[in-house]
Amino acid sequence: MSEQGDHVIIRRIDLSFMVKVLCIMLVSCNVAATGDIEKEHADIYSRNNVKTALPVPYYDQGDTSWCLYSCLSMMLSYNNRNIEPWEIASYFDSGHDETFEGQYNVFDNSLENYFSEKCSIQIKRTVWGFNIGNFDVENFDSRIRENIDRGQPVLLAFQYTDPAGAKKGHAIVATGYDEECIYLTDPSGAITEDFFAHKEGHIAVPVSWYEFNERLVREIMLTNLAFTIEITEDAPSSSPDGSIYLVDSTDHNYSHVYFTNRSNKNDVGLLRLDGKYENGYLIVRQDNISRERKISLQDSMSLYFTVANPTPEQKNYTVTSEVVSKESGNKIDNFFFSSEIEVEGGKDLSKGINYSNQIEKLPAGDYSFTLILSDDKGKHIDSLSFELYIP
Numbered sequence: 001m002s003e004q005g006d007h008v009i010i011r012r013i014d015l016s017f018m019v020k021v022l023c024i025m026l027v028s029c030n031v032a033a034t035g036d037i038e039k040e041h042a043d044i045y046s047r048n049n050v051k052t053a054l055p056v057p058y059y060d061q062g063d064t065s066w067c068l069y070s071c072l073s074m075m076l077s078y079n080n081r082n083i084e085p086w087e088i089a090s091y092f093d094s095g096h097d098e099t100f101e102g103q104y105n106v107f108d109n110s111l112e113n114y115f116s117e118k119c120s121i122q123i124k125r126t127v128w129g130f131n132i133g134n135f136d137v138e139n140f141d142s143r144i145r146e147n148i149d150r151g152q153p154v155l156l157a158f159q160y161t162d163p164a165g166a167k168k169g170h171a172i173v174a175t176g177y178d179e180e181c182i183y184l185t186d187p188s189g190a191i192t193e194d195f196f197a198h199k200e201g202h203i204a205v206p207v208s209w210y211e212f213n214e215r216l217v218r219e220i221m222l223t224n225l226a227f228t229i230e231i232t233e234d235a236p237s238s239s240p241d242g243s244i245y246l247v248d249s250t251d252h253n254y255s256h257v258y259f260t261n262r263s264n265k266n267d268v269g270l271l272r273l274d275g276k277y278e279n280g281y282l283i284v285r286q287d288n289i290s291r292e293r294k295i296s297l298q299d300s301m302s303l304y305f306t307v308a309n310p311t312p313e314q315k316n317y318t319v320t321s322e323v324v325s326k327e328s329g330n331k332i333d334n335f336f337f338s339s340e341i342e343v344e345g346g347k348d349l350s351k352g353i354n355y356s357n358q359i360e361k362l363p364a365g366d367y368s369f370t371l372i373l374s375d376d377k378g379k380h381i382d383s384l385s386f387e388l389y390i391p
Helices: 067-078 085-091 110-119 137-149 190-195 209-215
Strands: 123-126 152-161 166-175 181-185 205-208 227-233 241-246 257-261 264-273 281-285 289-292 301-310 314-327 338-343 348-354 365-374 378-391
Touching: 067 152, 067 166, 067 227, 085 110, 085 205, 085 264, 137 166, 137 209, 137 227, 152 190, 166 190, 166 314, 181 209, 190 205, 190 365, 209 378, 241 365, 264 348, 281 378, 301 314, 301 338
Parallel strands: none
Antiparallel strands: 123 227, 152 166, 152 227, 166 181, 181 205, 241 301, 257 264, 257 301, 264 281, 281 289, 301 348, 314 338, 314 365, 365 378
16 A cells, blocks of 8 residues: 555553556455554645535545445435445445446446435436547536536546556546646545545545546547446535545455454454445455454454545544444443544544453344544534444
């Protein structure tokens, strides 16, 4: 992965990118997470571009190939539908390194049906590049501007050739524009950082219209298709002022949720995101990610999460945890924690908590683990949940 800033270590005793190949069917690139307890992405946002862009909540695709699903989650969250990328992947039965296979098929309406039936929202998907001859760049750019003018971001999926000559594909979200630049939010940095070499981060990154059109849009053709996804409904009256997410990096021997046997440090389980699992995720063995790894009462659980602020101003957030027994509905008090986090505009911040020996205190059964993001007034902004079985 590319280094994104200095790391500051914190600990709580009680609770404390390599690019993947995408070809004709858009298998997206990714960026892995690091193993430090807290990291601030400090080398970004020396400019005020987020003041120009829509405050679209940000989700990183981590070590998966789910740029499409991460972008869809951003757009859904902006429209007040909290759908995790792994939920979309599970619906389409997409593995860790796969993505939606019907996206270029003009006769396939699976995405439209999913948005309508599961999210109660209407989208328009347009495939670009079928015309023989020069591509209409102005028409493409106008479509982006029109959507942003009415308060809706636009998903853009391109095929392109990287500086090394490899054919790639990636999905990003256009969140704003001005006379000089289009502002792109990238779930991994594959286009904003690796392709355009802009080091401003991944949220609302300014790319000049000239560079955007010359290197991406003018390359759209019959053998180099692109597609856009627009939300056709009116813009929301308000949207979440932040997001919280977990990142899967199991291919790099590290995950944002992992379990370590206190008697055998080599016995490690990782939370792996994969749409072929029933819930879109599973605990797998670190030494063999193809095998499920059961949670043990001897395990110490560690959890890493990231909070992203897509607004132009610094935000003060609070992250709390809630663990609930699915059988009784009771909350488990010894897993509760609360952490206050300050995140500058257009930045994200990651933190970690270690639960030491708390798992051995839990009765056997199924549990739901939820992280809740609130603002400084206690208003709920975002949340994520995953289920765990304790033997």
